Amino acid sequence: MLDIKLIREKPDEVARALATRMEPVDFTELLAWDKERRECIGSVTELRARRKTVSADIPGLKKAGKDTAALQAEMKTVGETIKSLEGRLAEVEAKIDAFMSMLPNLPADDVAAGGKEHNEVVRVFGAAPAFDFEPRNHVDLVGRLGLVDYERGVKMGGNGFWLYRGDGARMEWGILNYFVERHLAAGYEFILPPHILIHRCGYTAGQFPKFKDDVFHLQGEEGKDAKYFLLPTAETALINFHRDEILREDDLPRKYFAYTPCYRKEAGSYRAGERGMIRGHQFNKVEIFQYARPEDSSAALEEMVAHAETLVQGLGLHYRVSKLAAADCSASMAKTYDIEIWIPSMHEYKEVSSASNAHDFQARRGAIRFRRAATGQNEYVHTLNASGLATSRLLPAIVEQCQQKDGSVVVPEVLRAAVGKEVLRPVE
């Protein structure tokens, strides 16, 4: 949620900033509602003050033997006026909320305007492996190695699901454990949250109301609106950890991480070439999250990207880091870096981590503040999140980047203890 005061004071500036990521917005109507809202509040406040005083006087007057019938009648009218003004106020506020909750965040100053064609590669680690043989794609490899079973996954969950088995499950679990250990070492607190969340959580994260169709909703009772949904990322849970709280300044930054599967509809987003585990309805991800003071959040974002990168580096995989252009960032985010891993068979880099700074956008939706010690004032915190990491594209990258001519795969060193093998070989 943007600050409506900012739109009131600098509508043109806000419109210009938003134009870098969306169709032009017109604030004329919004500002008219805002004006009406404030006038309503003024009138209601005034009338309530009068009613309060007069009503407090009535018992005294009665005691003195005065007739208060006329005053009471007048106050009755005042009460009715207040009620009708409040009704109008609620209507206007609903319109304002509906408008405001659809607006995306303002991009950070150093974010390029426009869509993904303006993304900028800021770093590259390692190099694409050069094969002296025809490399296999990951669907082939994980099938031959017996790591992932697509057919049986589909048998259970339908299209868009797979399952890990045997060494594949061990490797998946080992990857997640490797992440957990690294985040603990970096001072993040481990959280295992509910996977089913209430609607308010999605609102705070900025997924609702605009992106409601991307998540799985659970059937509400007796045809009521679905109240629960399956989280599409642990970020949705972690942003709600401190919802409606006021934190102490010396408690910041708060650093958390969570492991959850992520459930997504991915409606209409399947693309040719995205075979196997590149995009599914459920994938494993560890998410890191920080609540920070505004002045610390830029540095925190760099720190989080760097930390997430060390995870990929530890696996010895080739990747690059891109800074996303405004329109390619999620709606809630002011700035986003993607860590993109090389998938040899696709000749493409695919996102394994998205690290973002939401500034106060989510904090405002979730009423998450901290008390500034120097002033005693409450301010919105900045929230940051980064995947650390999503496994569904990591396993394909591992098997493809680490494959050998005979179809075997060299297990990255950090995973060998978990997998129990140095090399995975095709099964019969």
Next chain:
RNA sequence: GGAGGGAUGGCAGAGUGGUCUAUUGCGGCGGUCUUGAAAACCGUUGGCCGUAAGGCCCGCAGGUUCGAAUCCUGCUCCCUCCGCCA
């Protein structure tokens, strides 16, 4: 699933229609005293809206009334017991 009980400020806990501008205690913060600390004493102590005056907030939403923390209705959450159960 059944039956009861409850929700008041950071916490505990009064208040059952009108100086409630929400008693009091604890905790927190500041001060006095002290070499320092403790104790004692004094002061202070939330959120939202509004430029302000001021208004609103006693779980949430409605209602009754000149006036609601207090009465009525619906909802949410928590606790206890019973049943079922990974």
